[in-house]
Amino acid sequence: MPENEWSDPRLPEPVEWSQPHHDPPPGRGRTFLAAAVVVLIVLAAGGIAWRLMSNRGATPVAQPSAAPTTVPATAPPCPDPKLRVAAAPEIAPVIQQAAAGLGEPGQRCSEVVVQAAEPGAVLAAKPQPDVWVPSSSTWLTVAKSRGHAWSVTGDPLAWSPLVIAGPEAMESLFAPNGATSWTGVVQGAIQKRLPAVRMPDPMLTSIGLLSVFAIHQATARANPDAGLAQLQALTLRSRLENAAADPVELLGQMAGETDSTAATYEVGVFPVTEQQLLTYQRAKHDVRLAGAAPADGQVDADYPFATRKGAPADLVKRLRAAITGDSLSAAGFRAAATKGALRVPADPEALLGAARQWSGYQSVAFQVLLLIDASGSMNEKVTDRSGRTVTKASLLRESGASAAQLFGDDTSLGMWFFGTPGANSPAHTEEVPFGPIVAGAAGKSRRDELAARIGAYRPVSNAGTPLYRTVLDGVAEMRGRVKPNTVTVVVVLTDGSDGGTRFQMSHADFLKKLTAGADPAKPVPVIAVGYGPDANMPALQTMAKATGGHAIAARNPADLASGIAQAFLAAHAGK
Structure with a gap:
């Protein structure tokens, strides 16, 4: 059996198979008790008692007994089952009932063992089951992309x-x-x-x-x-x-x-x-x-009946025939797909990309300082995805209003605009004072104030871009706020390069100053969004790398919101 190629550390421990009605090898029973949270529910229809598995592994489904059987205390252990079946927890009781009907009355040992397991747990299982009934055909495609081949004949068992x-x-x-x-x-x-x-x-x-x-x-x-x-x-x-x-x-x-x-x-x-x-x-x-x-x-959700090469064909066929439409209908499943339901993409990566984002997101206390470019170039006109002629600034206002809703209630934040409309102008201005997002700033919560200030954002024509000075000041400000168990970051959005101001400096000087005060015990990564084709991505990449941050290119005007979303994800994924 080839090694499982699904290496995502978020997946659960491998499923362990056990044979019903005999004592497990030493230690295996303890594995199941640790891996599963057992909840006993008696279904009103049919009186089937079954176990609900936890999301960290699989647990055997309780097998209905055809007749009382007295098992001598010295009964020999059962042989290994001939057919191992993994099924989604909600359909496992129906399959277990079908499997129980394959044996002879009073038979102590079963040829078929059925375990309830979420699809991600089955992907991580060693060995793989002989029959798999996941709760979506998508998982079979994912398994194939990881080197596991499953055969499916006919329609799914149910929907x-x-x-x-x-x-x-x-x-x-x-x-x-x-x-x-x-x-x-x-x-x-x-x-x-x-x-x-x-x-x-x-x-x-x-x-x-x-x-x-x-x-x-x-x-x-x-x-x-x-x-x-x-x-x-x-x-x-x-x-x-x-x-x-x-x-x-x-x-x-x-x-x-x-x-x-x-x-x-x-x-x-x-x-x-x-x-x-x-x-x-x-x-x-x-x-x-x-x-x-x-x-x-x-x-x-659909429930394909999939088999692995080498599974005992006759027993597989008998089990498949024993799972009747009536039993599935009685359990609450549908016999056909829902009319008008979304078509799930055939390419598993079309699903897994967003899934990895959600699964990898870290819900941690978050401190962020937003640095927004307010130089004159942000007034340049662009064409958005719908064909409208707009300015970069107007796109930022639209995206920023939505971005204000992203941050959780445990976030503390502040926002600066940077740009020099006059020769003696400061490099940046504080638009939202740093503090808890749910607390007040200018009579509003910081979340509301952030949305209002971005909504009022108007870059000044011909204003220079003091990018380096602003990043240095922002990082210095946040280094003083670092605290344990909290992610502290600086997010900068710019459409250009450092220049046109009295704060201008060489890239080498900037990096020297940026790294001079760095403390590995108090990291402040820079998440940099380069907006448009004129953004100095090499400079943004080096400042991000020097601080352990991340640089994102939003080349197309319509990609600004995507860039903000990526920056948000990068910060919460610890990248």
Whole structure:
């Protein structure tokens, strides 16, 4: 079996296989207890008891017993199963029930072992299962790109659209008139109308992966500029209460609540499959759960039946035939894809790029000083993506207003404009005094003041560009603010090069001064966005490298918002 090539450190520990109904080898039982959070739910329809796995591994699904069997205390251990099956947690009970029906009545040892595992966990498993039923066909494409080949014949076993769910007590907040939308969740999070929003890890779960895809699709349709759309999607990411929530654990937590108000704040809004929502509703828990498929981005989870080369063909065929449409329908799955659902890209990288951004985002206390170029060249006219003739400054005003929403409530920030309209002008002016974003500045929260000041941004014609002096002053200012467990950065946006002012200096002198006061124990990386073809990218790259930061080129006028989004991600990814 080749080594697993999926090397992302965020993936869970490899799945370990165990045979039902006999004692595991020493230590293996402890592995499962440590890897899984076990929640027992009795399904009202069918009375099937099953285990919900945690998002860090897999756990065997409890096997329904065909008849009571007395096992002698000295019974020999069961042989290894002939067929190992990994299945998404929500469909695993149906497959386990089908597998149990393949054995003889009273049989102690099973030829088939079925384990519930999120797709990301299966990708990391050694050895790989013989049969895999992930919750999206996309994972098979991802596996193929990593050197794992799976064969699929026929249609998926079932489908289930994603829904946005939450306690009925807050339904009017996230599903007005019973309708949900991804953009509604984004705006609800920004405006703090929703007490909490939680999402699963897109590098581990199909719900997370498909939700991130759908959110980006929805914001792209709502915004003509791709950069602004990305900023809106990232704003939701920055406001998540939990970005690695396990849907099964969330449902288990809801099931254990008796107070709908507590559930509203402890759990909040989260995506699940329709099947999981129906299963929860059928159980009639104290706290009722409401939900609906988002109107601006319906996307299906589908459940392909995939086999690995060398799997026992006859047993695979028998298991596949035993998983009936009636059993799937009774469990809440659909027999066909949702009409009008989003088409998931065939290229896995089209999904994984955004997924890695979300998964790699660091929710840490953040201190940022924004340095915005206010030199005369920012008044130059450009053509944006929609064909409008606008100025660089107007694009900055549009993008900056959205960027103001990106920062979380634990952020402290300040903003300077730099440019010299007169011979004796200072290199920069303080537009927003540094401090907590939720605290007051000029009678407003700093978030509101930041948006207002960017909205009023008007570069002065013929003003010079004191880029180097401003960066030196900004870095010096933030070095005095560095504190433990906090990311402290300087973000600079410029469309030109240092020059045209009394502060002008050579690049060599600038780098010498920039590195002279550096303290490895108190890093202040510079995240530099070079806007337009005249930006001095070599200079921005060297200042970023010298401080452990990151340089981003926004060459196209319409890419300004994308550049701001990349700078934001770079800072929160620790790059």
